[in-house]
Amino acid sequence: MTTQARRQREYEQRETLLLDSARRIIRREGVSALTMDKLAAATEYAKGTIYKHFSCKEDILCGLCLDSLRHLHATFQQLSQFAGNTRSRMICLGIGYQLYTQRFPEEFDLLVAARSNNIREKASPQRLQQIDAADELVLNRIRELIVQAQEAGELTLPPRATVDDLCLGLWSVSFGLLALEHARDMIPGLDLTPPQPLLLQQISCLLDGYRWHPLSTETDYSAIYTAVYQHLQQLMSRE
Amino acid sequence: MTTQARRQREYEQRETLLLDSARRIIRREGVSALTMDKLAAATEYAKGTIYKHFSCKEDILCGLCLDSLRHLHATFQQLSQFAGNTRSRMICLGIGYQLYTQRFPEEFDLLVAARSNNIREKASPQRLQQIDAADELVLNRIRELIVQAQEAGELTLPPRATVDDLCLGLWSVSFGLLALEHARDMIPGLDLTPPQPLLLQQISCLLDGYRWHPLSTETDYSAIYTAVYQHLQQLMSRE
DNA sequence: ACCTGAACACCGTTCAAGT
DNA sequence: ACCTGAACACCGTTCAAGT
Numbered sequence: 001m002t003t004q005a006r007r008q009r010e011y012e013q014r015e016t017l018l019l020d021s022a023r024r025i026i027r028r029e030g031v032s033a034l035t036m037d038k039l040a041a042a043t044e045y046a047k048g049t050i051y052k053h054f055s056c057k058e059d060i061l062c063g064l065c066l067d068s069l070r071h072l073h074a075t076f077q078q079l080s081q082f083a084g085n086t087r088s089r090m091i092c093l094g095i096g097y098q099l100y101t102q103r104f105p106e107e108f109d110l111l112v113a114a115r116s117n118n119i120r121e122k123a124s125p126q127r128l129q130q131i132d133a134a135d136e137l138v139l140n141r142i143r144e145l146i147v148q149a150q151e152a153g154e155l156t157l158p159p160r161a162t163v164d165d166l167c168l169g170l171w172s173v174s175f176g177l178l179a180l181e182h183a184r185d186m187i188p189g190l191d192l193t194p195p196q197p198l199l200l201q202q203i204s205c206l207l208d209g210y211r212w213h214p215l216s217t218e219t220d221y222s223a224i225y226t227a228v229y230q231h232l233q234q235l236m237s238r239e
Numbered sequence: 240m241t242t243q244a245r246r247q248r249e250y251e252q253r254e255t256l257l258l259d260s261a262r263r264i265i266r267r268e269g270v271s272a273l274t275m276d277k278l279a280a281a282t283e284y285a286k287g288t289i290y291k292h293f294s295c296k297e298d299i300l301c302g303l304c305l306d307s308l309r310h311l312h313a314t315f316q317q318l319s320q321f322a323g324n325t326r327s328r329m330i331c332l333g334i335g336y337q338l339y340t341q342r343f344p345e346e347f348d349l350l351v352a353a354r355s356n357n358i359r360e361k362a363s364p365q366r367l368q369q370i371d372a373a374d375e376l377v378l379n380r381i382r383e384l385i386v387q388a389q390e391a392g393e394l395t396l397p398p399r400a401t402v403d404d405l406c407l408g409l410w411s412v413s414f415g416l417l418a419l420e421h422a423r424d425m426i427p428g429l430d431l432t433p434p435q436p437l438l439l440q441q442i443s444c445l446l447d448g449y450r451w452h453p454l455s456t457e458t459d460y461s462a463i464y465t466a467v468y469q470h471l472q473q474l475m476s477r478e
Numbered sequence: 479a480c481c482t483g484a485a486c487a488c489c490g491t492t493c494a495a496g497t
Numbered sequence: 498a499c500c501t502g503a504a505c506a507c508c509g510t511t512c513a514a515g516t
Contacts (some may be wrong), residue, residue, distance in 0.1 A: 003421070021374025030356070030357065030360065031357045032357065032360075032361070034487085035489060035490080036489070036490060036491080037488095037489070037490095040502090046499090046500060046501040046502060047490085047491080047492095047501085047502070048491090048492080048500065048501060048502070049499090049500060049501075051491075051492085052499085052500085054492075056491080057489095057490065057491095095411070102451050109355045109356060109357065112351065112355055112418075113355055113357070115419065116348045116351055116352055117269070117348060118269065118271060118348065120272045120351070121269060121271075122271070158444075158455075160440070160461075161440060161444075165437070165440055165441075165515085167418075168416070168419070168437070168441075168483080169412070169440070169441040169444065171415070171419065172411075172412050172415035172416040172419055172441060173408070173411050173412045173415055173441075174415070175415040175418070175419060175446075176410070176411035176412055176413070176414040176416070176418070177407070177408075177411040179351075179354055179414070179415070179418070180354065180407070180410065180411055180414065185358055197242075198404070198407070201399070201400060201404055201408070202407075202408040202411060202412075202445075204405075204448070205400075205408065205445055205448030205449050206412075206441070206444055206448055206449070207445070208447070208448035209433070209444030209445055209446070209447035209448035209449075210444050210448075212371070216397075222399075274507085274509080275508070275510080276507095276508070276509095277511060279483090283483085284482090285481060285483055286482085286483070286509085286510080286511095287481065287482060287483070287510090287511080288480090289511080290479060290509095290510075291480085291481085291510085295509095295510080296508095296509065344486080363507075371481040398507060
């Protein structure tokens with residue numbers, strides 16, 4: 001039935017509209033400004049209609065989080081076509097993550113919040129499952145690169161470490177650092193190297209520790225970092 | 240005036256009571272179950288009285304977060320008396336952090352949440368300042384140990400890295416890993432080494448990267464880790 | 479000077495009525 | 498079958514009245 005197909009399409013379009021409107025409200029006025037009344041008014045739908053799509057307010061937040069993850073995955077996929085040795089390409093992913101959080105700080109706040117139980121316990125199971133699936137896709141891009149490094153002979157993991165250990169390690173430093181970076185000016189008197197290369201510094205030392213060649217003592221990654229950073233920044237700002 | 244001193248003391252006792260009751264409610268029923276009515280009933284004070292202490296609900300959450308940080312700092316202070324080379328002692332701090340989050344998962348959720356702007360923008364400036372000060376004290380314990388490692392000749396930082404870079408790096412991996420660990424069973428199909436040594440694994444590789452001696456290739460830290468972990472676990476469960 | 483809790487305002491959620 | 502928005506319930510915040 002074509003009618004059914006159209007209905008389905010219209011339903012999805014409406015969901016997109018709802019999420020986009022919600023995102024705009026949050027970006028402009030913060031999460032606390034997102035109310036069902038406001039969202040209904042902005043989209044010109046009744047409040048009841050919103051509940052056809054989302055089980056509760058937290059479910060909307062998770063919907064936004066899901067969008068963010070998919071966006072991040074798309075960015076990672078583009079970046080994995082980047083030329084260079086595997087370690088440089090991993091740095092690319094780090095930069096991509098960093099630029100993403102800088103451009104969409106409100107979304108990153110949601111990514112952080114969606115890890116806490118307060119939000120998860122209210123959202124619908126389906127949405128949570130979708131988030132986990134999207135999470136998995138992002139992690140796969142990292143995993144993939146680690147395996148490629150092994151195949152290229154640029155990485156030999158220490159005896160007790162698995163691919164997923166390294167994958168989680170990278171994910172953790174990046175996530176942790178970027179999450180804490182929000183609070184950067186709030187923590188007084190930290191004498192840090194300039195903000196940009198901070199993530200590079202941490203990832204570099206971690207990868208040196210895992211002995212992912214060429215080591216940072218063998219190659220100057222800061223030049224690569226700066227070049228890629230500027231390149232990506234232009235690429236992403238054009239979107 | 241002694242009356243004033245007594246008043247002050249009673250005021251502080253009441254604040255402690257309010258925070259303890261709030262914590263109990265959150266532990267038992269989750270953050271969303273914490274309402275002003277419930278807190279007033281539990282403490283046998285009127286709702287208006289709560290506002291003598293806290294500017295809003297989020298201010299209470301930040302108050303709990305502050306308590307957590309101070310508790311963590313006390314733990315770190317105890318742990319810094321631990322004997323051994325500086326790298327082992329740093330691992331101790333990591334274990335302390337890990338055990339802390341395991342024992343008080345709800346509090347850790349608040350520590351994560353208090354980094355997001357949604358909460359910060361509502362809490363009182365004074366409370367936020369206190370949190371930053373407490374944060375600083377915790378970081379100082381880490382910094383201190385790094386400096387001691389330098390003095391002991393066990394650590395020579397790479398040319399571009401500062402003490403605070405390493406400090407933040409350690410803080411980031413730990414925070415990131417522990418924050419993500421909550422979602423551990425939710426991310427399907429991750430083939431990871433058993434949960435306990437996961438943090439050790441990441442910290443070890445990071446410290447190897449920073450060339451903090453003795454390197455993990457020179458010493459078997461997993462034995463030290465297990466011993467300290469069990470020791471601390473007993474110590475903390477007795478509290 | 480401090481505490482109280484009724485009253486208010488706001489907002490998430492539901493569901494009977496309408497199309 | 499789907500959409501609507503009035504009505505409801507809940508909860509954070511205030512402040513006039515009481516001690």
